[in-house]
Amino acid sequence: MSDNPFPVDKAGLLEAYRMMKTIREFEERLHIDFAKGDIPGFVHLYAGEEAVATGIMMHLNDRDRIASTHRGHGHCISKGVDVHGMMAEIYGKETGSCLGRGGSMHIADLSKGMMGANGILGAGAPLICGAGLAAKFRGDGGVGITFFGDGAANQGMVLESMNLAAVWNLPVIFVCENNGYAEATSRDYGTAVKSYVDRGAGFGIPGVHADGTDFFAVYEVVGELIKRAREGGGPALLECEVIRFFGHFEGDAQTYKAKGENEYNRANRDCLKIFRAKVTEAGVISDAELDAIDGEVAELIEDSVASAKAAPLPSPKDLMSNVYVSY
Amino acid sequence: MATNILMPALSPTMEQGKLAKWLKKEGDSIRSGDVLAEIETDKATMEVEAVDEGTLAKILIPAGSDNVAVNTPIAILAGEGEDATKASVPDAAPAAAPASNGAGAEPQAAKPATPQPAAAAAPAISRAPEFPEGTEMVSTTVREALRDAMAEEMRRDESVFVMGEEVAEYQGAYKITQGLLQEFSDRRVVDTPITEHGFAGLAVGAAMAGLRPIVEFMTFNFAMQAMDQIINSAAKTLYMSGGQMGCPIVFRGPNGAAARVAAQHSQDYTAWFSHVPGLYVVAPYSAADAKGLLKSAIRDANPVIFLENEILYGQSFDVPKIDDFLVPIGKGRIARPGKDVTIVSFSIGMVYALKAAEELAKDGIEAEVIDLRTIRPMDAELIIDSVKRTGRCVTVEEGWPQSGVGAEIASILMEHAFDYLDAPVARVTGKNVPMPYAANLEKLALPNVGEVVAAAKAALYV
Numbered sequence: 169m170s171d172n173p174f175p176v177d178k179a180g181l182l183e184a185y186r187m188m189k190t191i192r193e194f195e196e197r198l199h200i201d202f203a204k205g206d207i208p209g210f211v212h213l214y215a216g217e218e219a220v221a222t223g224i225m226m227h228l229n230d231r232d233r234i235a236s237t238h239r240g241h242g243h244c245i246s247k248g249v250d251v252h253g254m255m256a257e258i259y260g261k262e263t264g265s266c267l268g269r270g271g272s273m274h275i276a277d278l279s280k281g282m283m284g285a286n287g288i289l290g291a292g293a294p295l296i297c298g299a300g301l302a303a304k305f306r307g308d309g310g311v312g313i314t315f316f317g318d319g320a321a322n323q324g325m326v327l328e329s330m331n332l333a334a335v336w337n338l339p340v341i342f343v344c345e346n347n348g349y350a351e352a353t354s355r356d357y358g359t360a361v362k363s364y365v366d367r368g369a370g371f372g373i374p375g376v377h378a379d380g381t382d383f384f385a386v387y388e389v390v391g392e393l394i395k396r397a398r399e400g401g402g403p404a405l406l407e408c409e410v411i412r413f414f415g416h417f418e419g420d421a422q423t424y425k426a427k428g429e430n431e432y433n434r435a436n437r438d439c440l441k442i443f444r445a446k447v448t449e450a451g452v453i454s455d456a457e458l459d460a461i462d463g464e465v466a467e468l469i470e471d472s473v474a475s476a477k478a479a480p481l482p483s484p485k486d487l488m489s490n491v492y493v494s495y
Numbered sequence: 496m497a498t499n500i501l502m503p504a505l506s507p508t509m510e511q512g513k514l515a516k517w518l519k520k521e522g523d524s525i526r527s528g529d530v531l532a533e534i535e536t537d538k539a540t541m542e543v544e545a546v547d548e549g550t551l552a553k554i555l556i557p558a559g560s561d562n563v564a565v566n567t568p569i570a571i572l573a574g575e576g577e578d579a580t581k582a583s584v585p586d587a588a589p590a591a592a593p594a595s596n597g598a599g600a601e602p603q604a605a606k607p608a609t610p611q612p613a614a615a616a617a618p619a620i621s622r623a624p625e626f627p628e629g630t631e632m633v634s635t636t637v638r639e640a641l642r643d644a645m646a647e648e649m650r651r652d653e654s655v656f657v658m659g660e661e662v663a664e665y666q667g668a669y670k671i672t673q674g675l676l677q678e679f680s681d682r683r684v685v686d687t688p689i690t691e692h693g694f695a696g697l698a699v700g701a702a703m704a705g706l707r708p709i710v711e712f713m714t715f716n717f718a719m720q721a722m723d724q725i726i727n728s729a730a731k732t733l734y735m736s737g738g739q740m741g742c743p744i745v746f747r748g749p750n751g752a753a754a755r756v757a758a759q760h761s762q763d764y765t766a767w768f769s770h771v772p773g774l775y776v777v778a779p780y781s782a783a784d785a786k787g788l789l790k791s792a793i794r795d796a797n798p799v800i801f802l803e804n805e806i807l808y809g810q811s812f813d814v815p816k817i818d819d820f821l822v823p824i825g826k827g828r829i830a831r832p833g834k835d836v837t838i839v840s841f842s843i844g845m846v847y848a849l850k851a852a853e854e855l856a857k858d859g860i861e862a863e864v865i866d867l868r869t870i871r872p873m874d875a876e877l878i879i880d881s882v883k884r885t886g887r888c889v890t891v892e893e894g895w896p897q898s899g900v901g902a903e904i905a906s907i908l909m910e911h912a913f914d915y916l917d918a919p920v921a922r923v924t925g926k927n928v929p930m931p932y933a934a935n936l937e938k939l940a941l942p943n944v945g946e947v948v949a950a951a952k953a954a955l956y957v
Binding site: 233235264265266267268269270274276277278279283284287288291293294295296297298299301302303305324325328329331332335489490491492493495 | 656682687688690692693694695696697698699700701702703704705706708723724727728732733734735736737738739740741772773775795796797
């Protein structure tokens, strides 16, 4: 093995790969189980976008908070939310992260700083500003990251939040995961400006771009922004171009995509393949080491599905619990 | 009946002004909408329009008078057929009249003119008084009571902070946060940009992250911008997260009609918020309840919608002088005991309810007036117990009738006191119309004392 040319040590690289692979396996499995009819409702898969969540979350600790989107499984897994709890939640079971009350779009784990996936597009932006205000109020050095897609980028509350974060100098990073499709509508149809990055100037905050298929590009760019925010430098906007392997939701026929688009992207723009090629070609990690992680992750996901299926449903007598905090 | 014409406010924050000129003189007959006088401040001049018809009986404040306080009677208007030379309005401060929290001060009611059922039982539910008998009382405006409540809770808990438009440097659009910036600094008294959805969501996030925000909406009309974060984030997240993520937050500000500010600034949102599981909805009338309930709301672990009323801000009530006066959320109170008919209201509706009870007393009808104080969770027990004794119920609110608070009370009584009802539950509400600007139409769109009296008498078949 040769010298490590990367900004992350080998243990870190293995951890990042495990995160990305766990997200991918989790989503691929949900795709299958949804098609079989085992999973109901709305499920929005993050497969293809793993490098963004992972590249960012490698910089964070449990004190740092994130506010996610409807497409939130990847953010949850990389922030450390238990995979068994997540799978059980999506299966609507009592053992789920949220006792089966929230489902795919509302997975949260406050102990990990994960303030929730969110079914309302753009809603995480003001919430993370609040977390940023709390961190600043306490002076604990924590930062907040919010994610939104190229569609939600046009929501008023996202833009209001960027302004608030700027005027109050909050330690918050706004991450636009631009996968080119706002649900089924092309990014260019709904957004006049050529690059979301340009919007940073409109709010007086830095706007930067990173290739969302490259873990290392994301990791390095966001590392600077997070360091700056921790040191009191204020908010920033990061746009990452990513690939959404699946549709907007499971069941989406994706008629708006070009013929062969998904196949091309899976072959040529898969962030996991790109990561594997870089670390193996540099001679830092071997294929065998990564294959071993693949095997462990497959087992983990299989086990999480089995335990979710076996877990009890929430008790009907608890229908009304947790509407209010009671004393 | 003669009525006082009051010194109006040019703006929500105006406290006094100059009565520049009278355009009518004593003895002139007045029609609704007539320009009576001109008032001015250092910023603007405004015409005073007549709301009621009648004769200008007496000018109390001569033209050219400076520093006339808002709401000072400036003239007396005699009603139709009334002798204008003898018209007078003896009591210009009706809001100070209500019994204070049931601690004595029973209103004197005339004997009923008609025989009443013998079974006028005493209340079946007894509740501990909210403060000891003999407690010293201090006359306090609702405005001061709200400010005191926030200041006390901010002293008690470092994580409590207040944010909103103009709350800090400007001391509040309605001066509710007066003095807080000076005591607590701009770290805890935070001016926001005009960005309701953004700052409401930000406050929800701060509450989820462990702080205790008090969000002031300049008026609740502007909270419509923030409805998504209030409902989808603040109210639902505790449940959706399986109990992990609570949201200890208070959204407060003036709600309902003010005066002459038209439809977009004059709406009662009580019923809207009260529809939502996960929210508490509080709407006090008196200064004591405003203080005790706001303190409870700030301490509560749940999101509380705290609906104030601009017209009540300047009214004075007795507030108990107690170091830490708390009024429990979810409990109404009997503001005036009676046995013939139950009138249920809250917030400014209590003004109509209590005046109507006084009017009814003159006819020998003893109305029991319940101040709900909290709309969600509603104190159904108190209403049901009262109606079981009176057999009749009138609800009073400024909001619209459909799916309103009165509709909810009527349903509760159908479900729990059907066999005790001697008449259909009657609702007195705002009319089904966006609030008109013209003074005479605005008055028609709102409930009034006469409607409450008529509804009570109809329920009594008299």
